Amino acid sequence: MDLERSPLALPFPDMPAIAGVTLRVARARYKTWDRCDLTYAELAPGTVVAGVFTRNVCCSTEVELGRENVGRGTARALVVNAGNSNAFTGYRGRAAVEQIMGQVAEHLGCDPAEVFVSSTGVIGVPLPLDKARDGVAAALTAPECSWEDTALTISTTDTFAKGVTVSAMLGDTRVTLNGIIKGSGMIAPDMATMLGYIFTDAAVDAEFLQACLSGANQRSFSCITVDSDTSTSDTVLAFATGRAGNAPIATFEDAGADAFMAAMEDMCRQLAHLVVRDGEGAQKFITVNVAGAVSDDSARVIGLAIANSPLVKTAIAGGDANWGRVVMAVGKAGQPADRDRLSIAFGGVWAARDGLPLADYDEAPVAEHLQGQEIDIDVDLGLGMGRATVWTCDLTHGYIAINADYRS
Secondary structure (H helix, E strand, O other), X not given: OOOXXXXXXXXXXXXXXXXXXXXXXXXXXXXXXXXOOEEEEEEOOOOEEEEEEOOOOOOOHXXXXXXXXXXXXXXXXXXXXXXXXXXXXXHHHHXXXXXXXXXXXXHHOOOHHHEEEEEEEEOOOOOOHXXXXXXXXXXXXXXXXXXXXXXXXXXXXXXXXXXXXXXXXXXXXXXXXXXXXEOOOOOOOXXXXXXXXXXXXXXXXXXXXXXXXXXXXXXXXXXXXXXXXXXXXXXXXXXXOOOOOOOOEOOOOOOOHHHHHHHHHHHHHHHHHHHHHOOOOOOOEEEEEEEEEOOHHHHHXXXXXXXXOHHHHHHHHOOOOOHHHHHHHHHHOOOOOOHHHOEEEEOOEEEEEOOEXXXXXXXXXXXXXXXXXXXXXXXXXXXXXXXXXXXXXXXXXXXXXHHHOOOO
């Protein structure tokens, strides 16, 4: 399926090498496409790992084993298969994952539990053992590749390669974080419904890395939605090689902890935004700000009710300033709300205040705002101090076309 590049796409950044990370790609030919579809990242001894995983109860073996093994805190390799999610495939799917883990572990001389595997693509088709074996064998001896090549290889319906690089000063030492991500459809929170990988040369304790990733996830990946569908397979993993030479960070009280956490938050937010920008068929990037809720959690639920509403998303696609649909979405969210305190704005222009349309409301600037690619919706519930921001995209005919033809 040939997909047109998203109009919201951003250019791939110039990403530096991360000491202790070696990237390679190969062709396992999981689908009839003429491209690399297997990614191999070799990690230096001593690398620590953290992860967050989908909460879809029909998850893949890759997710089950990843969730189990990430608690060990160490990693030596990552293998990502594109084109086949290997989900809902029973013992045959598990055999394929264990084969990959064992094959790489034998090559590296490490425990198979230190080899993390992800797969993405069509559900219900077991990962072919012969293609997996040959693909891994090719990757182990392939030449090193760029971050952009790696980002392209993990993609499925993505229309552009997605990568982010940030840095932070931990004392006198500069550390780098590089991240790549894939995701375009089947995107909704309850963790992070995409495949994302973050690599850093910082020296951090595994438990601290997990705390940073989990916290950042709550304010980034778990605040985006394209279509309200939570994937069976997807995962975000963070790997820290410890090669930067900074004083190791084990707790949030240690020097440099705040700077590292801020860098992780920035990384995750940027990666999450890239996924929304490549939402299947997307033409507009939508930010929903909710304030005045009884709690931050309540504000997030309300924000996602707005962001997931097909009526809101299609109105934005058509440039229709139909704020009544936002009222509907707030009311259906199942959270505390008072019709007579509710205020709604598009592009900073308030259409309704305290439960009533403004007498002097001028729709012209709102209509102009909705013709752009960056759309802002603000909601004030007038009940408390809770607030949250979520991100989504519009719903267009393109989404239907892509997903009606996905398996062909």
